[in-house]
Amino acid sequence: MAQVQIAVVSDVHVMDPSLLKEDGKAFTEYISQDRKMLRESTSLLSAFTDSILNSSVKYLLIPGDLTKDGELVSHRYLIDNCLSRLRNAGITVLVIPGNHDVNNPHAVAYDGARKTRVATVSRSEFAQMYKDYGYGNAIARDTASLSYVYQLTPTLRVLALDATESDQNDFSKDICVTPGRLRPATLLFIKEQLANAKKQGITVIGMMHHGLLQHWKYQNKMIPGYVIDNNLSIASMMYKAGLRVMLTGHSHAQDITQYKGIYDVETGSLVSYPSPYRLITLQGDKMKITTHHINTIKGYSGNISFKDYSKSYETRGFNTFLQKVIPTQMPDSVRTKAIDFLSDMMIKNYAGDEKITDAEEAQRIQIANMIRKSYSFKWSIIFRRVSKAIGNDTAPADNDFSIDIK
Template sequence: MKRFLYILFFLTSQLSLWAAKPIKIAVISDVHYLSSQLAGKGAALEKYETATGRNTEDLHAVLDKVVTDLRDESPDILLIPGDITKDGEKQSHLDFKEKLLPLTKNGTQIFVVPGNHDINVPTAKKYTGDKTEPAENVTAEEFAQIYADFGYGKALKRDTASLSYLAFINDSLWLLCFDTNRYNEYRTSTLSSGRILPQTLQWALEIFSQAKEKNINIIGMMHHGLVEHMPYQSTFFPEYLVDDRKKNAEILADSGLKIVFTGHFHSNDITSYTSTAGNTITDVETGSLAQYPFPYRLILLENDTLKINTHVVNSIPPKPQLAEEYKEKLSQQTEALASSKINSLNIPLPKEIRQALAHVIVQMNLLHVCGDEQLTEEMAHAIKNFSKIMGQENFDSSTFQLDYPPADNKVELAL
């Protein structure tokens, strides 16, 4: 009898230790990978790279460095919340998967969800010399087949209305992956906006109910943002948030979801939302590996606490000044886009006001993509200059809110 009790005690203690074992989580997002087989050198590719500011070889080197870093870190799981490829090219999906296979051989489980650039994209292209040719894209079914080893093949449950699925992490943790895209509506181009289908939400609520009965925690992942990450994002950039964001955030928070990993907006930002009932959900958005500052996250889940750390790629072998170069590219692109939007408002503003407003937007974006926005001297000067032009001589720029809590790059969150 004593021997039996000893064995029982030993097994129980070992199970407790196993259950308490920390989980290492990595997150990369919005890689926008373009296969080398589709990127033939020539005028066509140069035109694309100039327009987007994305040099294909640079981005491949960035991804290679991150994969190498992750091999050294050996995370238990890697989350990828969408926009895996440039425009849904089948060859890009296949090559991207091949790039990540060394991680699986190292013991890392990989989980993906599609982004708006991954499925049924009608503008998928191949670049050859001075020409572009249509490239084969993928259907939703083909996406799930390609990534059978990255979540879909071993899912505990699959949603019948979308590519959403539930994955098993361990006996006390599940991963709920939402497909928030509108690829079934694509005709001549992609749609940036996203939504959670009513059928999918009902499917998810049943899972939350089951998890509550079994005392299981759930973390979520989706491409589109669930929570507003910057002032007026829902006004100026609604397509980067799911439709009915507040309603969905209320429902998911009250159902027990505390953490959701997102991408899409190409910014490294974390923002929390508290429901009317007092339940908090935190949207952990990870920036793009196709854009400055090339961030990825390493997270330790220990004792129901997520300890989040952000890493960035500042250089690659051919380009020691990678960060500086791509920061300038982003600055130029943002200024061009901001000027275009301001002009499209058809408001008779003097040229100096248009330029000052565009400069403010550029500085805000450069801060926002990095996260933990602090009012720099240059930003304060831009705001002060714009306020002066607008007749607000005594505007206090220090009161201007740039970032929502909590911290964005290094923070601990309760699960």
């Protein structure tokens, strides 16, 4: 196999500026419950696009969550301001939908204290919009989902998988379904396509929005919906059929994990600290992965670096999220320490290659003991196990790593 250079960026979550008709209560309330830098999404997208145009990359893979919430105008913004620029420069771009991108009742515009629904896209409209970015030139299409196969080079294919359940979204109840699954018909499609590639001696790499594997112990129990249903049996099937690597997103964290020889390479979000993207070099049987970041954007004029700004933004978001998770019956002083510690661990997890220092380990044990004495033995155990799982990464390395893909 000749050397192939691929970029991977995930969870772009671009928000078209027209959706913020007037900044005010409605958008402020939304942002307070969200950890994405939506106001900066277009600037981050521009900086990323420029970085790829100035590189030697020939292919870009985007494993879903292209838009804030599937707004038609946001899809068009992404295509007009990023994808078409790359395509015109000779770069092949492949996309798949994430759980935010299709048939989404949360597609809204904000006008001061009000929000109003705007046009989203159907599954067929999504495929049509992105016909130049995978769907129009796919060598195979799944009839049960928006999955497809793309011949990247004569000896390399991309198995682009749609595990979303946008057909289950409910506009009357304002519900957008987050979890993912691969339907029985899609699993048959996967088996057929991997068998076909194996017969021809063609290497396949996978791309899917949801995780194929857990990225930290207890992930499925604590925050279900980030890994596909029946993931281990599906991972085993894929490995036996010849697949070695699945590129994923969804969790907004940098992590690489493996199960019996198949790797899940998860890429963080462009609109979440530390705004990472990956560069992958394929040469022979080796896949070399390196991580890069968007460290500054045009128009930013804060008193601290953009990197520090994004980190503090993320920390505030995690604190808000954990306020809902940690029991309010826990004493305030202990609860605050637990929330602050878990926020720090999540920030580390987002950056990847996270390790708990000796001082943090002592603090972790101290907080667990405080919870046990003042509130609950059960929650002491939960805190102890989850904080260690999130904050203490296991092999392999998350940001820079090499994988044997044969």
